[in-house]
Amino acid sequence: MKIGVLTGGGDCPGLNAVIRAVVRKGSFHYGDQFVGFMEGWRGLLENITMPLDLATVGGILPRGGTILRTSRTNPSKHSDGLQRCAANLKQNGCDALIAIGGDDTLSVAQKLFTNGVKVVGVPKTIDNDLAGTDFTFGFDTAVNVATGAIDRVHTTAEAHNRVIVVEVMGRDSGWIASYSGIAGGADVILIPEVPFDIDEVAELIKQRHGRGRYFTIVVAAEGAKFAGTSEKPDDSETDEFGHARLGGIGLKLAGEIEKRTGFETRSVVLGHIQRGGSPSAFDRVLATRYGLGAIDMVHRGEFGRMAALRGNKIISIPLAEAIASNRKVDKEILDAATGILDRLEEKAAG
Numbered sequence: 001m002k003i004g005v006l007t008g009g010g011d012c013p014g015l016n017a018v019i020r021a022v023v024r025k026g027s028f029h030y031g032d033q034f035v036g037f038m039e040g041w042r043g044l045l046e047n048i049t050m051p052l053d054l055a056t057v058g059g060i061l062p063r064g065g066t067i068l069r070t071s072r073t074n075p076s077k078h079s080d081g082l083q084r085c086a087a088n089l090k091q092n093g094c095d096a097l098i099a100i101g102g103d104d105t106l107s108v109a110q111k112l113f114t115n116g117v118k119v120v121g122v123p124k125t126i127d128n129d130l131a132g133t134d135f136t137f138g139f140d141t142a143v144n145v146a147t148g149a150i151d152r153v154h155t156t157a158e159a160h161n162r163v164i165v166v167e168v169m170g171r172d173s174g175w176i177a178s179y180s181g182i183a184g185g186a187d188v189i190l191i192p193e194v195p196f197d198i199d200e201v202a203e204l205i206k207q208r209h210g211r212g213r214y215f216t217i218v219v220a221a222e223g224a225k226f227a228g229t230s231e232k233p234d235d236s237e238t239d240e241f242g243h244a245r246l247g248g249i250g251l252k253l254a255g256e257i258e259k260r261t262g263f264e265t266r267s268v269v270l271g272h273i274q275r276g277g278s279p280s281a282f283d284r285v286l287a288t289r290y291g292l293g294a295i296d297m298v299h300r301g302e303f304g305r306m307a308a309l310r311g312n313k314i315i316s317i318p319l320a321e322a323i324a325s326n327r328k329v330d331k332e333i334l335d336a337a338t339g340i341l342d343r344l345e346e347k348a349a350g
Contacts, residue, residue, distance in 0.1 A: 001032050001033075001095045001298065002033045002034070002035065002093050003022075003094060004034070004035045004089055004094040004098070005019060005023075005097075005098045005100070006037040006043060006098075007068045007070050007100045008040035008070055008071070008108070009040065009105045009124065010072075010102070011065045012124050012125065012137070012275055013126075013138050013141040013275065013277060013278065014286065014287035015070075016057075016063045016064075016065070016066060017283070017291065018100050018124075018288070018294070019066070021290070022034070023054065024057065027054055035092045035093075036056070036067075036068050037049055037068065038050055038069055039068075039069045039073070040071040040073055041074065041085065041108055042071045045078060045081055047088040047091065047092075049092065050067075052068075061288075062278050072104070076111060085117070086115060086116070089117065095118065096118040096120065096298050096303065097109075097118065098121075098122060098294050098298065099121050099122070100121075101121075101124050102124055102125035103322070106123070106130075107323045110320060113304040114304075120302065120303060121294075122291070122294050122306065123306055123308065124136060124138060125138065125139075126138040126176065127170055127173055129171075129172060129173035129327045130322060131323070131327045133306075133309050133310070137283045138275065140280045142168075142169065145270065145274050145277070146166070146176055146180035146219075147180045150166055150180060150217060161215055162215055162264045163205060163216045163258070163263050163264070163266075164216075164217055164265070164267070165219075165220060166218065166219050166267075166268050167220050167221075167222055167249055167250030167251075167268065167270065168219060168220070168221060168222065169222055169270070169275070170191065170221030170223055170224075171192070171221075171222065171223045173221075173223075173326055173327065173328050173329055174329050175329055176221065177189055177221040177224070178329050180219060184219070186217045187208060187216045187217050188204065188205070189219050191337065192225060193328050193329050193334065194338065196224065196226065197226075197227045198226055199260065201257065202256070205218075205263065209261075209263065218257070220249050250269050251267045253267065254266060254267040286309065289309075290307045290309075290314065293314035304319055305319060
């Protein structure tokens with residue numbers, strides 16, 4: 001078979017590991033040929049390709065980013081976009097397409113499938129918020145980076161008796177904030193799933209300092225929300241999937257905390273540091289398994305489906321199920337994260 005491959009949406013540690021696994025197993029086991037479409041759906045829309053073979057994928061396992069590059073292009077927003085994508089697959093002699101991306105990329109894959117294109121999806125998002133799969137590759141790397149940063153600001157916060165707010169990624173879900181906050185021993189963790197009362201946060205910090213702890217670490221997801229406000233992100237700049245650019249909650253939180261507590265407060269925004277660089281060992285293995293699963297799905301004819309991790313097994317699920325909703329932080333992790341606040345309240349009451 002001849003198979004097209006693309007990576008869409010934000011870059012993510014482990015993308016190259018998926019590409020490598022697809023090409024290696026496809027070449028060695030099935031005798032497949034591959035076409036790489038550049039810059040996500042833009043490459044398929046505009047027929048921008050690159051050779052994708054064993055030589056191309058040599059040595060890319062530990063590399064961050066994606067050799068295919070990426071974009072947030074949405075073919076549905078372009079005139080006859082889906083039809084042009086299908087036509088370009090046919091022009092390149094592709095029998096199927098493997099699309100690696102998050103809910104936006106996979107929503108386009110689902111539309112193409114309903115239009116007769118043989119497509120298989122691979123889940124990719126450092127936010128870990130894609131439904132239908134237990135973990136997405138890139139998440140572990142992002143959590144390790146964020147945890148390392150929290151470890152470092154602990155020492156400077158303690159040395160200067162400061163409150164430090166660490167802003168991490170997480171538009172609609174707080175997986176990175178929860179995991180890194182727990183692992184890094186943060187005192188307060190704020191996530192999009194639970195709007196926070198800034199006065200309560202300030203009071204908890206004052207209680208902590210009143211017990212002789214003269215520094216505090218606050219971890220906040222970029223999508224964390226103040227309770228009781230209808231404030232929305234600035235939508236003056238959005239991508240083709242309608243997402244506004246987020247960021248700034250850390251700085252705003254720092255100002256509000258300092259105003260209410262009188263404690264010197266600083267903010268740190270990790271931003272794209274979380275999604276850059278070499279993938280962790282866990283993500284290399286998981287991404288490789290997703291790639292192997294995807295090429296097997298193509299040869300089993302399991303189109304319109306996505307490779308997913310359930311327990312310790314790679315299975316396939318319908319793309320429609322994967323994109324139906326964002327996966328929120330589950331109760332067990334939520335309890336562990338918010339339990340940090342509960343313990344502060346219990347100690348204060350005692």
